[in-house]
Amino acid sequence: MIEKFLPAVVLFVAGLAAAADEPVAPPPAEPAYATVRPMIAEQQRLVAPNAIEVSEAVELGGLKQWITIRGADKANPVLIYVHGGPGAAEMGRSWPYQRGWEDFFTVVQWDQRGTAKTLRAGGEAANKAELTRERMAKDLVELMALVRQRLGVERVVLLGHSWGNVIGLDAAMARPEWVSAYVGVGPLLALQANEKAQYEGLLAEARKRKDATALAELEAIAPYPGEGDIPFAKVNVARKWVQAYGGLAAYRDNANFYFRAARLSPYYEFEDRLAIDAGGQLSVPALLPDMKRADHRRIPETRFPVLMFLGRHDLTTPASVIEPWLTQLKAPAKKLVWFEHSAHLAPHEEPGRFLVALVEHVRPLASR
Structure with missing residues (x-):
């Protein structure tokens, strides 16, 4: 039963070992959230003459999927955020950092099929019908085409987080x-290389700390990930220690600040937030076979610049898997940018430095 493995299923690939953020009924403080959300919406309202602020469902691959388009000046280059998970919608969690981006980019957020507002609007059956890597990559191509036509641009920046890089x-x-x-x-x-590097990193950290409890639990799941299927029970153990050791959010043993950000999002109602957790349960089992086959290290060359933004403390997607590929990759331009005080959630953990990195390294490459 999937319900038994909710902590791992919520964000299997991103490595976020949190259970559902929301209770099954609206929390007692929900009226307080409802009071604060309009304040945040007003503070973040884009009022310049050439600004754009859109929230709507658009048809991608025969399914209505929710997007936002926000920017202070429609003359700016376009950036599409491809969220992780699978099922970890970012639209409702981006408000703490995204407003700064919008002075330099027109930012598109997208709730992928199988999660959040898209899942709530279309229902489980319609979302699950074509919940595959191939279909979701085609959804993204269709989104790129829609954005190019609507905003009158030739090219866009794609930013993929965690699982979002598979379809991105x-x-x-x-x-x-x-x-x-x-x-x-x-x-x-x-995926397989990622899990192996993650496990080795956890063992090394546990030995460094002389953490007998962690070592016992980690050694009990060996070999990890092993060959064939990866049992969710083993994933739960690995993700528990990723989070406890600050490999999800640096210097923290949890990422509640990230998970709970959606509670104050102007774009999400209570039911949308529940659909993030439901999206993890729906998406991971459906997409796991596709994820296991994914290996973008086989890409030898790209026709576009490639930048890797990595958290120095990330145990979720270890840099040891990424750096060798980037070193060998042939691209018009490529760059590795480190975030010294981040793990897996750099936009949330170091929002100022992340914005500076986008402006310094990405915007000069971006064009309309």
Whole structure:
């Protein structure tokens, strides 16, 4: 039963070992959230003459899927955020950092099929019908086409976080002429290699700390990930210690600040937030076979610049899997940018430095 493994299922690839953030009924403080959300919406309202602020469902792959388009000046280059998980919608969690981006980019957030507002609007059956890597990459290509037409741009920046890099790179390679730059944030490139490096990193950290409890639990799941299927019970153990050791959010043993950000989002109601957790339960079992086959380290060359934004403390998607690929990759330009005080959630953990990195390294490559 999937319900037994909710902590791992919520964000299997991102490595977020949190159970559902929301209770099954609205919490007693929900009226307080409802009071604060309009304040945040007003503070973040874009009022300049050439600004854009859109929230709507658009048809991608025959399914209505929710997007937002926000920017202070429609003349700015376009950036599409491809969220992780699978099922870890970012739209409702992006408000703490995204407003700064919107002065330099027109930012598109997208709730992928199988999660959050898209799941709530279309229902489980419609969302599950074509919940595959191939279909979701095609959804992203369709989204790129829609954005290009609506905003009158030739190319866009794609930014993939964690699992989002699986379909993000798929779409970029399918339409390289539409991509001005590709940014990978804590990217998942190859699941089996990722899990192996993560496990080795956890063992090393446990030994360094002389943490007998962690060592006993980690050694009990050996070999990890092993060959064939990866049992969720083993995943739960690995994710528990990733989080406890600050490999999800640096210097923290939890990421509640990230999970709970959606409670104050102007774009999410209580039911939308519940649909994030439901999206993890729906998406991971459906997409796990596709994830296991994914290995973007096989990409030898791209026609677009590639930037990797990595948290120095990330145990979720270890850099040891990413750096060798980037070193060998042939691309018009490539760059590795480190976030010294981040793990897997750099936009949330170091929002100021992340914005500076986007402006310094990505915007000069971006074009309309």
